[in-house]
Amino acid sequence: MYLSQKTQLRLANxxxxxxxxxxxxxxFRQVLAEQKMFEPYTAFKRLDQLRTGELTxxxxxxxxxxxxxxxxxxxxxxxxxxxxxxxxxxxxYPDFVxxxxxxxxxxxxxxxxLRDSYALEVNMLLPTEVEWGLSKVFSQEVQxxxxxxxxxxxxxxxxxxxxxxxxxxxxxxxxxxxxxxTLSEFLKQNGVRLSFDxxxxxxxxxxxxxxxxxxxxxxxxxITFTPDYxxxxxxxxxxxxxxxxxxxxxxxxxxxINVLKRxxxxxDxxxxxxxxxxxxxxLKRxxxxxxQLEELRQxxxxLEDxxxxxxVQEALKNSGxxxxxxxxxxxxLExxxxxxxxLxQLEELRxxxxxMEELDxxxxxxxxQAQxDxxxxxxxxLEDxxxxxxxxxxxxxxxxxxxxxxxxxxxxxxxxxxQKQRKRIEELRTYQEALELQKKEREELDLKRSQERxxxxxxxxxxxDQIEAxxxxxxQxxxxxxxxxxxxxxxQxxxxxxxxxxxxxxxxSIERSRELEKIERDLEYERQKSQERIQRLELEAxxxxxxxxxxxxxxxxFVQSRIxxxxxRRY
Numbered sequence: 001m002y003l004s005q006k007t008q009l010r011l012a013n014x015x016x017x018x019x020x021x022x023x024x025x026x027x028f029r030q031v032l033a034e035q036k037m038f039e040p041y042t043a044f045k046r047l048d049q050l051r052t053g054e055l056t057x058x059x060x061x062x063x064x065x066x067x068x069x070x071x072x073x074x075x076x077x078x079x080x081x082x083x084x085x086x087x088x089x090x091x092x093y094p095d096f097v098x099x100x101x102x103x104x105x106x107x108x109x110x111x112x113x114l115r116d117s118y119a120l121e122v123n124m125l126l127p128t129e130v131e132w133g134l135s136k137v138f139s140q141e142v143q144x145x146x147x148x149x150x151x152x153x154x155x156x157x158x159x160x161x162x163x164x165x166x167x168x169x170x171x172x173x174x175x176x177x178x179x180x181x182t183l184s185e186f187l188k189q190n191g192v193r194l195s196f197d198x199x200x201x202x203x204x205x206x207x208x209x210x211x212x213x214x215x216x217x218x219x220x221x222x223i224t225f226t227p228d229y230x231x232x233x234x235x236x237x238x239x240x241x242x243x244x245x246x247x248x249x250x251x252x253x254x255x256x257i258n259v260l261k262r263x264x265x266x267x268d269x270x271x272x273x274x275x276x277x278x279x280x281x282x283l284k285r286x287x288x289x290x291x292q293l294e295e296l297r298q299x300x301x302x303l304e305d306x307x308x309x310x311x312v313q314e315a316l317k318n319s320g321x322x323x324x325x326x327x328x329x330x331x332x333l334e335x336x337x338x339x340x341x342x343l344x345q346l347e348e349l350r351x352x353x354x355x356m357e358e359l360d361x362x363x364x365x366x367x368x369q370a371q372x373d374x375x376x377x378x379x380x381x382l383e384d385x386x387x388x389x390x391x392x393x394x395x396x397x398x399x400x401x402x403x404x405x406x407x408x409x410x411x412x413x414x415x416x417x418x419q420k421q422r423k424r425i426e427e428l429r430t431y432q433e434a435l436e437l438q439k440k441e442r443e444e445l446d447l448k449r450s451q452e453r454x455x456x457x458x459x460x461x462x463x464x465d466q467i468e469a470x471x472x473x474x475x476q477x478x479x480x481x482x483x484x485x486x487x488x489x490x491x492q493x494x495x496x497x498x499x500x501x502x503x504x505x506x507x508x509s510i511e512r513s514r515e516l517e518k519i520e521r522d523l524e525y526e527r528q529k530s531q532e533r534i535q536r537l538e539l540e541a542x543x544x545x546x547x548x549x550x551x552x553x554x555x556x557x558f559v560q561s562r563i564x565x566x567x568x569r570r571y
């Protein structure tokens with residue numbers, strides 16, 4: 001065999017201690033989950049007094065101190081690592097729930113997780129039974145740590161012990177990992193009999209990835225006693241990483257700020273160029289307007305010349321002899337005018353061309369200035385980058401030098417610590433036998449105490465079952481009474497509904513009668529209105545008839561007067 005029989009017994013003892021500790025904590029988890037006032041989120045808020053959403057080692061220590069439980073720094077760190085399920089250095093609410101809720105009883109876990117949370121102010125305690133149950137879970141974890149640490153020290157103190165040989169002793173089939181079957185076989189060979197639940201508890205603690213297999217690294221972490229000598233170094237490395245990330249983030253922020261500044265400058269330049277182009281367009285429009293005005297002026301001058309020429313033609317008609325000379329002079333004048341107009345147009349074109357050339361030169365000069373500015377900015381950027389690179393190189397050199405110095409210091413400290421460990425191992429070998437005897441006596445006492453505790457727990461379980469049965473019977477009686485009351489209420493509601501229907505029918509009949517009365521009133525009102533209208537129309541008809549009769553009488557009188565007056569005039 002790879003290990004001696006004595007070392008194998010020590011290894012089996014360590015495995016049993018881990019399994020029994022997990023079983024004890026599971027019992028306390030179930031007792032905590034059975035409390036009606038226990039709710040995981042409220043318990044998490046009790047520990048998270050600062051309401052940061054994360055728990056620290058100081059939060060756990062403060063909670064244990066409130067419940068009169070003192071722990072060392074190593075025990076507090078172990079408790080923190082047990083609660084940190086995803087190993088990210090933070091205890092969040094999901095980590096807390098996974099560590100606190102029962103792992104064997106899914107019904108209790110579901111009941112506890114479905115309870116409604118209640119308000120809990122800062123510096124306010126949980127109910128007494130919940131506070132006691134949560135503190136018991138944590139204190140059991142601390143006790144597990146102390147017992148496991150002592151067993152690890154004894155195992156690693158063996159002269160022929162190595163972690164690889166321990167794996168080979170358990171994994172006799174040479175699979176490269178440990179299963180429940182191989183572990184149970186190893187324990188049976190060494191006279192230790194654990195139940196299937198105990199083996200599952202051991203795997204729940206050691207199997208970190210929960211794949212049903214224990215590999216070499218997981219076994220090494222579980223059975224070897226390795227004090228964390230490099231905790232300060234890890235903290236320093238973590239702080240250095242954080243500082244590097246901060247420096248990188250600051251550099252990125254600076255680059256973004258520079259990009260934003262450059263974009264703003266470009267936007268300002270574009271705005272200025274747009275304003276300049278708008279001014280150019282306004283100048284072009286003004287030039288077009290000026291040209292139109294000049295054309296109008298020229299057209300007016302032409303009209304005036306035409307008027308003058310007409311006057312001259314009229315004068316020439318009177319003087320027929322001078323017509324030919326005048327025609328020649330007119331033709332010459334017209335040719336001269338055309339030549340002048342052409343010269344004016346050529347001058348205007350030349351001026352416009354000169355202005356366009358000046359504008360093109362201005363545009364080119366501005367583009368050159370913009371290119372020059374961009375080149376200057378790019379040079380400045382390159383200089384800044386070069387300086388930042390130089391600073392980063394200097395920082396990296398300093399960091400490397402510091403790391404080398406720290407590594408030298410660490411190597412020296414490690415050598416000194418190894419020498420101290422060797423001395424301790426030699427001292428431990430002398431009184432290992434005495435410790436083993438004392439441990440056997442302690443184990444016997446622990447077994448007796450555990451049996452007494454189990455009997456007490458069984459009695460408490462029986463009492464709890466009786467209480468639950470009484471509670472269920474009371475709840476059933478209450479439900480029966482509530483059903484009776486609900487039936488009576490339903491009958492009352494039905495009677496009230498019948499009354500309501502009768503009242504609604506009466507109301508509807510009353511409303512119908514009221515509507516009929518309203519309709520009759522409206523009809524009478526309309527009848528009265530129609531009679532009044534008829535009377536008004538009759539009066540208007542009589543008045544019109546009388547007026548027509550008067551008009552007819554007047555016409556008749558007028559006609560008669562005309563008839564009677566005519567013979568008198570003839571005579």
